[in-house]
Amino acid sequence: MIAQLTLIERQRAIAICIAVAVGGALIMLGGRDDVMGIHGALIFVAGMLMIFRIGMSYYAPEPSEDRLTRYYDDPSRAGIVLAMIWVVFALAVGDWVAWQLVEPNLTFGPAWSSFGRLRPVHTTGVIFGFGGNALIATSFYVVQRTSRARLPDQVTPWFVLLGYNLFCLLAVTGYLMGITQSKEYAEPEWYVDLWLVVVWVIYFVLYLRTLARRKEPHIYVSNWYYMAFILVVAILHIVNNLAVPISLTSAKSYSAFAGVQDAMTEWWYGHNAVAFFLTAGFLGMMYYYLPIRAGRPIYSYRMSIISFWGITFFYMWAGSHHLHYTALPQWVQTLGMTFSLMLLIPSWGSAGNLLLTLNGAWDKVRDDATLRFMMVAAVFYGLTTFEGSFMAIRSVNSLSHYTDWTVGHVHAGALGWVAMITFGAIYASVPWLWKREQMYSPRLVEVHFWLALSGTVIYVFSMWNSGIVQGLMWRTYNEGGTLAFSFIDTLVAMHPYYIARAVGGLFFLIGGCVGAYNVWMTILQPGAAASQAGDVPQPPPASGVLQPAE
């Protein structure tokens, strides 16, 4: 991979790594009395390892000029491998915390392995580690194909990918040591947040630079979604993480907002992290991989437009549905509920558009597990958004909130939609990226599909049950007008469902491991060295598919 870089690019890369290592050393020294110092050491080591790695190939012959006639896919390959590593790790942690709710002694004692510290490791690991790497890898892949332009240089994409992974690593190791802001999905502390801002701005600029070189007059739908994902996540991240550190050499900071304003800002962020990280980005993925894999053009161009702007506009109002019946002023709650209901229109617009795209290709869905992953993802996307709008209704929310129903809803989306579309996209692109005929074992893709689907269904059903049971028990009164059940009664009632959930999660985890094995074996397979049509910026054979059908 380093051999692909020119000498100047190698020098630039080393310069960046030196800057990172020096930054790490400063944090290590400045924060030596604080847990922050350990992070400094980690950054320093990461920088040094990279310098070492580049240095080893520093004198390798330079790549030939004809590299510029091909797309630059090394970062996408690395991103997919990283995504697979993260998913196995983060699903394993998810299942571990699920078992901890069955048998609390499974923390085995130390502070770092208690539920409260591991839970964010799971959520960050799946959302940012797995989802984020898959989004970055596929966005690089997709933007080049749909623009018929090569990435503008070979250092920036690596900076974005590896810088982003450094962010994830600092986040996750931080929680284990107790470094957290406690804001859900925005747990990393101020200095890690600042680092992400740098990476993210460069990511967006890279995207714009690539689009500026495009040879297609129009920007394909997928890129609208990827752009919305990058831009809006930047806005959300910067506003929600405004904070004052207690000193520049301490990890601890205090949020700029307090109480009710903080709650609204946090859920404006949190809900839209779901919208723009876990939805917009993955819709971008879906709008590229599903039509290509099915060999069918997108059903309706106009539906794509309406859905896109609908999602971008309505979602940002919906966050307050997380705060029904709280101390948040009621007018904000009502707005949140109203917009959540309207949100169903663009959401179903997207889901419908994608499912209708499959018309005429249903035989492929039957035979091809990869396409089936994508189809199921679109179905779960439709189901989850319907459920979400339903749960945003105040009276429904009074039952579901604070219970496992929410967790069931989250995982219908996370497992059924995000993970399924990602696995589909990965199974589609791995053979393309590594120039293989097909995956090492299509049978194992099939096995993974059924493990993932059954795991999801078991998970979601058990959480629906436990959530609704618990919600109902909390509000049941005796004839005398007193509460019928103590909290502990409801806790006992959850036990069998927690076992079922952890078993469903285990299925899903095994599926993930099977997928990682299959990807790895595909990479190891000897393949055709010759480049394929899809590597070269000429109208690729599939590009006809990406024209709107109308």
Place this chain on the structure above:
Amino acid sequence: MSIFGFHYRMESKAIGLTIGIIVVASIGGLVEIAPLFTIHQTVEDAPDMRVYTPLELAGRNIYIREGCYACHSQMIRTLRDDVDRYGPYSLAVESKYDHPMLWGSKRTGPDLARIGEKYSDQWHVAHLNNPRDVVPVSVMPAYNWLMTTELRTSDLGLHLKAQRAVGVPYTDDMIANAAQDAFAQANPDSPLADGVTKRYGKATTMRSFDGKPSVLTEMDALVAYLQILGRLTEAAHKPVAQAEAAK
């Protein structure tokens, strides 16, 4: 049709899309969040509202560090069964000094907004040490290291200073004496104890929370924090405030 024609043109300009996305996405947040800072009724007045003592603040930070908020909410909703189970519903003013708020989103364990003084210190110490000693079916993790870890007080002044920077009214006097006030709150017999009541009020809970006055542990801090929850102001218990807030 013309709207699609317009879009067709905009689609060919990356900058047009960028600006479009920023504008369209910003409206919702602006309309919903900005007024919360300007509309006065958003947060009720409560003249008796006091700030956290340094020890309680340190305990709150332990609560954050350990992720207690992953299982416990601190927000009693305006629902009959919530109020019957946990007490008067939470008012915005009660978390006005909470940077960040800990309202939570999941009740794997009970709400803690009004847990203060519901149980004795000994109960909390035993429970945190190993919840199953007290509640056999509990799934809460054991936090047995709190009792043996000494509380770090040296930088408490910096904590108070940062809190003041984000709007909590700590005085210079409070900042200068933060570390010793933390120690004194858990050592009511020490000569420094008067300073705590002078700065934070007579009603401040002063006792050795973990039962070991000789050392100031993380357990002291966390229990001090749990015991003040819901007791920073009486506003929520006043019928007037309730009626006003309900309006």
